[in-house]
Amino acid sequence: xxxxxxxxxxxxxxxxxxxxxxxxxDLFIVMVAILVAPAVEEAVKPLGLLISHFEMKLDLRLTDWxxxxxxxxxxxxxxxxxMYIFLSFGPIYGADGMLAGALIRVHFPVHMLATTISGFxxxxxxxxxxxxxxxxxxxMAIAIHAAFNLSVSL
Amino acid sequence: xARIVGPLLVWLxxxxxxxxxxxxxxxxxxxxxxxxxxRTDVLLVSSAAAGLSGIAVAVWGFGSGRTxxxxxSLPESEMLCPTCGAKLLRSTSICPYCGADxxxx
Numbered sequence: 343x344x345x346x347x348x349x350x351x352x353x354x355x356x357x358x359x360x361x362x363x364x365x366x367x368d369l370f371i372v373m374v375a376i377l378v379a380p381a382v383e384e385a386v387k388p389l390g391l392l393i394s395h396f397e398m399k400l401d402l403r404l405t406d407w408x409x410x411x412x413x414x415x416x417x418x419x420x421x422x423x424x425m426y427i428f429l430s431f432g433p434i435y436g437a438d439g440m441l442a443g444a445l446i447r448v449h450f451p452v453h454m455l456a457t458t459i460s461g462f463x464x465x466x467x468x469x470x471x472x473x474x475x476x477x478x479x480x481x482m483a484i485a486i487h488a489a490f491n492l493s494v495s496l
Numbered sequence: 497x498a499r500i501v502g503p504l505l506v507w508l509x510x511x512x513x514x515x516x517x518x519x520x521x522x523x524x525x526x527x528x529x530x531x532x533x534x535r536t537d538v539l540l541v542s543s544a545a546a547g548l549s550g551i552a553v554a555v556w557g558f559g560s561g562r563t564x565x566x567x568x569s570l571p572e573s574e575m576l577c578p579t580c581g582a583k584l585l586r587s588t589s590i591c592p593y594c595g596a597d598x599x600x601x
Contacts, residue, residue: 401587408497438527445518450511455504462497469587490508493542494515496535 347389348418351382372495380487384480387411387418387457391464404465411461412454419453452490456483498557505550512543 355378359370391410402410423444431443463479466472516539518524525532573586579596589599 401585401589404497405500408500412500435527435529438523442524442527445524446515449514451504451507455501455508458497458500458504490542493512493538496538 347386348383351386352378355379355382372492375491375495376488380484380491383418383453384456384460384483384487387414387453388460388464388480390414391461395464395468402465402468404462404469407465407468408458408462411457411459411464414461415454415457418457419450422453423447450490452487456487459483459486498553500557502550502552502554502557505546505553507550509543509547509550512539512546515539516543 352374356370356374359373359378388411391407391414394410426447427440427443431439435442460476460480460483463476463483466475466479516536519532519534519536519539574583575586575588576582577584577591577594577596577598580591580594582591582593584591584598590597
């Protein structure tokens with residue numbers, strides 16, 4: 343569910359950058375990777391946790407919320423890596439490219455790292471009743487994701 | 497959280513190093529061809545930054561006997577179950593003693 347929403351909103355974000363006049367393909371890709379993708383993905387990855395907070399009102403320890411965030415990030419990462427390997431690397435570079443893509447992508451823990459932090463923020467929100475800790479945690483997760491995307495886009 | 501985030505940052509640091517090595521291999525370079533741009537300097541700097549921050553966070557998280565005490569979270573106030581009068585935490589949604597649904601009240 344989170345991945346579907348991420349694809350939808352990232353498409354909208356990419357169209358927004360294109361409509362802003364960015365026509366250079368390299369710059370376009372970097373701006374999508376640094377501005378659009380982190381914000382969209384970090385916002386939708388804790389969706390299950392937010393549902394747990396609002397609807398199910400789970401009473402968990404902060405560590406439990408962080409672990410749930412880790413697992414949400416892991417699930418998102420697995421799906422994203424499979425899509426990149428089979429839908430991007432495969433058609434463009436063939437079988438060797440798929441293996442190369444796997445060697446490049448699968449070992450990075452960025453999605454788990456970022457969603458652990460935002461999951462912890464959901465836990466603070468749940469316990470304190472204030473949304474500010476979640477917003478701060480989400481901002482940190484977006485910043486970490488953006489920094490990582492920048493480092494591998496250069 | 498630091499006990500989870502710290503090791504993850506160290507893992508990220510090692511991943512950057514692994515990527516720097518993998519991109520140098522003949523297999524990856526031949527598989528991806530001219531599309532591959534190798535910036536080993538950026539990867540090494542990123543690895544160092546992630547590693548140092550991860551070690552610092554991990555030392556802070558595992559040190560001084562911290563467990564569940566998070567200073568920034570507010571202590572939960574207590575309330576009484578409206579059905580059986582048991583003392584409950586405010587965030588409780590279902591009373592564990594009588595099963596009353598606190599959320600609906």
